[in-house]
Amino acid sequence: MKPRLGIYIHIPFCASKCSYCDFYSLAGCEQLMPDYHRALIAHLEESARGIRNYEVDSVYFGGGTPSYYGAEHLMEIFDVLKRNGNVRLDAEVTVECNPDSMSYRDLKLLRQNGVTRVSIGVQATNNDLLKLIGRRHNFQQAELAFSAARKAGFDNISLDLIYGLPSQTKSDWAESLARIVEMHPEHISCYGLKLEEGTPMYREYKDSPVLPSEDEQADMYSYAAEMLERYGYKQYEISNFCAPGFESVHNLKYWNLDDYMGFGPGAHSCVGNLRYSFVKDLKRYISGVERKVSIIDEYQLVDPLERSVEYLMLAMRTNRGVSEQDYRVRTQSDWKPIHRVLQAFREKGWAEETEGRWHFTVPGFLISNTLIGILLEAHASGRAEGIPWVEEAEKKEEKKIILPKGEEELFAELYEAKRREREREEEIDRVELPTE
Numbered sequence: 089m090k091p092r093l094g095i096y097i098h099i100p101f102c103a104s105k106c107s108y109c110d111f112y113s114l115a116g117c118e119q120l121m122p123d124y125h126r127a128l129i130a131h132l133e134e135s136a137r138g139i140r141n142y143e144v145d146s147v148y149f150g151g152g153t154p155s156y157y158g159a160e161h162l163m164e165i166f167d168v169l170k171r172n173g174n175v176r177l178d179a180e181v182t183v184e185c186n187p188d189s190m191s192y193r194d195l196k197l198l199r200q201n202g203v204t205r206v207s208i209g210v211q212a213t214n215n216d217l218l219k220l221i222g223r224r225h226n227f228q229q230a231e232l233a234f235s236a237a238r239k240a241g242f243d244n245i246s247l248d249l250i251y252g253l254p255s256q257t258k259s260d261w262a263e264s265l266a267r268i269v270e271m272h273p274e275h276i277s278c279y280g281l282k283l284e285e286g287t288p289m290y291r292e293y294k295d296s297p298v299l300p301s302e303d304e305q306a307d308m309y310s311y312a313a314e315m316l317e318r319y320g321y322k323q324y325e326i327s328n329f330c331a332p333g334f335e336s337v338h339n340l341k342y343w344n345l346d347d348y349m350g351f352g353p354g355a356h357s358c359v360g361n362l363r364y365s366f367v368k369d370l371k372r373y374i375s376g377v378e379r380k381v382s383i384i385d386e387y388q389l390v391d392p393l394e395r396s397v398e399y400l401m402l403a404m405r406t407n408r409g410v411s412e413q414d415y416r417v418r419t420q421s422d423w424k425p426i427h428r429v430l431q432a433f434r435e436k437g438w439a440e441e442t443e444g445r446w447h448f449t450v451p452g453f454l455i456s457n458t459l460i461g462i463l464l465e466a467h468a469s470g471r472a473e474g475i476p477w478v479e480e481a482e483k484k485e486e487k488k489i490i491l492p493k494g495e496e497e498l499f500a501e502l503y504e505a506k507r508r509e510r511e512r513e514e515e516i517d518r519v520e521l522p523t524e
Contacts, residue, residue: 090174093142093359094341097128097165098352099151100370103189107222107292108250110284112354112368113152120370125161127377129168131351134377136172142347144175146338148182155185159194163201170202180204180337182246187225187233195240205336206237207246207275213264217253221289227267234271244334246275251312252305253281254298261308262315269319274334278312279327280305306454313450325406326453343402345395354385361395363388396421400467401460409439409447422470429466433459 101121102113114120147169149162162183169175182205183198195206210230212218218226225233230247237245247268251261268276281299283290293299300308313323321329325343328336341348349357353373356365364387367373376383390398396419403410412423430446433439438452438459448456 090141090143091347092145093139094146094148094338094346094348095139095144095169095173096338096348096350096352096355097147097149097154098350098355099149099154099157099162100124100353101157102151102153103156103186103224104222107220107288108281108284110287111152114370117370120374121157121161123374124370125164127374128165128352131377132165132168133172135349135351139169139173139349142174144169144173144179146180146182146341146348147175148184148338150184152184153186153189154183155194156189159197162203163197166201166203180244182207182336182338184209185233185237186223187229190233190236192236192240195237195242199241204242205244205246206242207248207277208233208237209248210268211248211250212253212256213267214256214260217256217260220254221250231271234273244275245273246277246336247271247273248277248279250279250281251308252300254293254296256300256308258304258307258311262311265312265315269316269321275328275330275336276316276321277328278309278316280309309454310450313453323407323450326456340406343406345399345402361390361392363390392420397464397467400426400463404448404460404463405456407447409445411445413444419467421467425466425470426463429463 098112100113101117101124102115104115105113147166149165151157154162166181179202181203183203184207186209190208198206208230209223210227211221211223213227213230215226234245234247249264249268251264281289283294283299313329316329317323320331322332323329324335325339328339330336338348340346345358347359349359350365353366353370354368357363365385366383367376367385373383375381399418400410400415403414410426412427415421415423415426430439430441433448433452434441437449438455439446439448448459452459
């Protein structure tokens with residue numbers, strides 16, 4: 089049996105840019121759509137040989153705004169994948185949509201051609217907030233788009249929401265969640281607003297008193313987790329909730345360190361121990377494909393030590409968490425230091441063990457960055473001796489372990505602290521846990 093693979097297709101076009109968005113996307117560049125379409129198809133066809141080594145069990149059209157690109161164009165791309173790759177008949181195929189660029193006709197076309205899931209960017213149910221963050225739709229349009237998707241035959245619909253918006257109260261957030269739950273989607277994503285440097289909202293609201301505080305955002309998050317659980321939506325990852333059996337196959341690939349290939353400007357790929365991404369420049373991407381010159385932006389071979397760190401860091405962001413057996417196999421490390429820390433977290437109410445697997449509670453998810461940092465320090469203390477790849481990796485003292493944006497500084501501090509650790513058996517007892 090061939091290994092599984094996820095495919096991500098980036099559609100970098102939008103009707104307009106939302107004021108909080110820092111993803112690579114462009115507004116007012118519709119004239120480049122035909123050139124991009126040809127380049128993307130050519131890129132997929134060139135990559136067909138590599139894709140055929142796998143069974144594709146998830147395809148995700150993200151953006152940008154794929155629904156703005158048009159259903160016919162999306163299905164032409166999907167047809168290329170089906171023709172040149174081993175796309176499973178039961179593959180999860182997702183298209184991101186915005187309410188203002190969705191139509192029943194397009195949704196019907198998507199469903200008839202094998203798209204199984206749509207993810208609708210609702211973001212808020214309050215029309216004033218939608219206008220403030222630069223969304224082109226109102227909530228009534230979102231409701232109509234959802235109804236159109238149901239009518240078109242979709243029985244797997246995800247709705248995105250943002251909390252922590254300017255002047256948004258916990259009461260506002262509770263009302264938004266209630267209105268979303270009334271629609272009965274299969275999947276709900278709740279993201280806390282993060283002001284990204286360079287965006288209009290960053291310039292306008294950085295350090296503004298109208299933004300909810302960290303504590304207020306934490307209250308909104310906790311309320312969402314508790315409320316959605318009451319209505320049957322289980323939390324399977326920090327920001328994602330679903331009805332039983334509707335976890336996103338594609339999203340879980342990122343958290344489980346499974347293989348995926350991305351196509352389009354700015355798209356990332358992870359295949360085995362190889363990581364790479366393409367240039368965040370639409371014109372360079374098009375010309376590079378046409379001229380057959382490199383469009384690689386970043387390229388990295390990940391050694392097993394880094395892989396083990398990533399396994400722990402990502403697994404603890406899901407409700408599946410880690411087990412002793414998985415941890416030993418994936419990291420070749422001693423379980424005892426990790427286990428001591430997890431037990432300490434349990435005493436604080438930050439973690440719990442369910443059927444042999446340790447995972448964070450809702451309060452634990454709220455401070456997950458700090459808790460994962462402590463776990464990484466314990467992991468560093470428990471690496472097994474005498475394993476060639478561990479010894480080789482540790483010789484590269486100048487090499488920095490690469491972590492996702494925002495966590496490098498935290499891990500660097502903890503990693504340096506490890507180098508000055510006392511005897512292994514004393515180390516965990518001296519870990520300074522966060523204050524409540």
